[in-house]
Amino acid sequence: MATALTITLALSGLSAALPQTASAENLDDQLNNVKEKQSSNEKELQKKESELADVKAEQEDVQAEIEKLNKEVAETDEKISAKEQEIKDTNAEIDQLKEEIKALEERIAERDKLLKDRVRSMQQNGGGTVDYMEVLLGATDFSDLVERVLALNTIADQDKKILEEHKADKEAVEEKKAQVEDKLASLEENKAELENLKQELDAKKAQKDKLMKSLEEEEGELHNHMMDLNETAEILSAQESAVKQEIKRAEEAARKAEEERKAAAAKAAKEKAEAEAAAAAKAKKEAASSSSNSSSSSSSNSAPAPAPEPAPTPAPAPSSSASFIKPAAGPITSGLGQRWGTFHAGIDIAQGGNNPVSAAADGTVLRSYHSDSYGNVVFITHSINGQMYTTVYAHMKNRAVSTGQTVSQGTYLGTMGNSGHSTGQHLHFEIHKGSWNSSKSNAVNPMNYIR
Structure with a gap:
């Protein structure tokens, strides 16, 4: 019985460890991918620098007019x-x-x-x-x-x-x-x-x-958020650090979850062993007290009672980051896709008053700063089931978190506002599957992820 219990625990521990290892390897691959994209982005930025300079000159002429x-x-x-x-x-x-x-x-x-x-x-x-x-x-x-x-x-x-x-x-x-x-x-x-x-x-x-x-x-329309080259480089640089920090946070969360799972499994095994021992003792006592009965009756009564079903091993509590939540209250006024000839890389949520903005999932604040285009903006890196995501919260009235800070799902990030290139109070919200990049090629439709 002890040998079977040991094997059961070993197998359960191995099955839990495999996803964790695979998740860590996946995160390392994504970190390498971030570095590659950072290098690729530098080349792309150099290539487009002259084009942006021409656009800026044209914009200055238009502004002068x-x-x-x-x-x-x-x-x-x-x-x-x-x-x-x-x-x-x-x-x-x-x-x-x-x-x-x-x-x-x-x-x-x-x-x-x-x-x-x-x-x-x-x-x-x-x-x-x-x-x-x-x-x-x-x-x-x-x-x-x-x-x-x-x-x-x-x-x-x-x-x-x-x-x-x-x-x-x-x-x-x-x-x-x-x-x-x-x-x-x-x-x-x-x-x-x-x-x-x-x-x-x-x-x-x-x-x-x-x-x-x-x-x-x-400019690519106000909501297209054309960024200064230096600003983009700073985000990409901060992103590498945030990804590393998020990997550590995810590994620590996985380690704690594994410890909780092992503790729950050990508790369940102990309870099972105690139940089996109690059942055996009860059967032995009943066999001794019924020895004067007929052999057939004695035989049937002396058989140990069937052991109760062991308590099922509790599954780990689902992480609060298992999915994204809607970061602010209010109707969706604009979706992801082409708009006014440009690509709108997220959704707009608009509502008047002091409307709080919350983190859509657990993660690490990649960057919290004021941008000419995004206004008060917060970028957050998330590791969810081995997949890296980046969320963006723009045009806020204020910012309540700082770069490098660990946040939980629902953490207050700021208040919906009208800062930066904005035509009215709203939250511009983006989800990128993987790392953020200036071309926003990883942008996905938030409506498919939020609940």
Whole structure:
């Protein structure tokens, strides 16, 4: 019995050790593959460096044109504001002229009434004319004569003044009406110029939008995450270190799992042996107590009771990294594949508010940093069942983990944000089967892996 137990334990230990060895060899192969890709990537980067330089020069030209348009748009905005002020001032002047015309017309109407009253009085008193000789000859003395002459002169001066003022007011009304007509014509002209300026502004904005779209397409569109050569080299360099660290973590996890499996197997074997010993003792006791019975009965009763079924060896608890979890809450707004003429290497998850981002599986933080394109981004290396994976979490508002840190599935990495080349709050999430590379040839559809 002891020999059988030993053989059983040895075989179970061997069967558990084989996958671990194979897994370690697989991880070593993948590490070598990372080094080969790093070397290959260096050659590819050197080859494309001149192409990227040309694209950058074109982008600078486009950016300069955009800045020029921005300046022209600002100047046009100022012209529009000035023209709108001119229109406002002209309207105010027209209103003032209308008030002045109204006052003049009221004065003219009052003077017309006064003149009509005088004419009516003169007609009633002498046929409408003044007999100056009769007035003068009617004087009683020289003093009365002087007073009469002065009175006649005063009446004549007043009549003359009234007539002159009346004439001047009428001329002023006509002049101001002409001014109103000129102002109205100027107003219509200013409004036409304003409309032209607005059309010019719209055209410049449309041209700017077209250039911006061209710039985005030339960069491979914002979500394509074109990276600086140095940034890519740093990621690849950090990746080699992260893979080594992840191999150690995976081996340590496998070692602990093996220890737990052996402990569980030893416990099950001990329980089985104790159960068999108890069954044998019970059978022996029952055989002794039933010796007075018939031989057939004794024979049947003295047979040891069948040993209970041994407790099954518990299977190791599944690793939390057995699959990937969705790293953030929210709907998938964009999937993996061609988009706007470029390859979108992951999925976009969008949701407002303070939305936490979590590690999709156990692993080692390859790199945590701020990128011009990715914004706040975290790369994580994972070893799952002997297969290496790399996940990317981009555009976060902040980062809560650091390079080289070991994380568990569900570890808080940061908060969903809008950093880097991003057009709105979302998480850009990538899964690469194997190591990450700048061409993203290892990118797989996360929807096939997350649960």
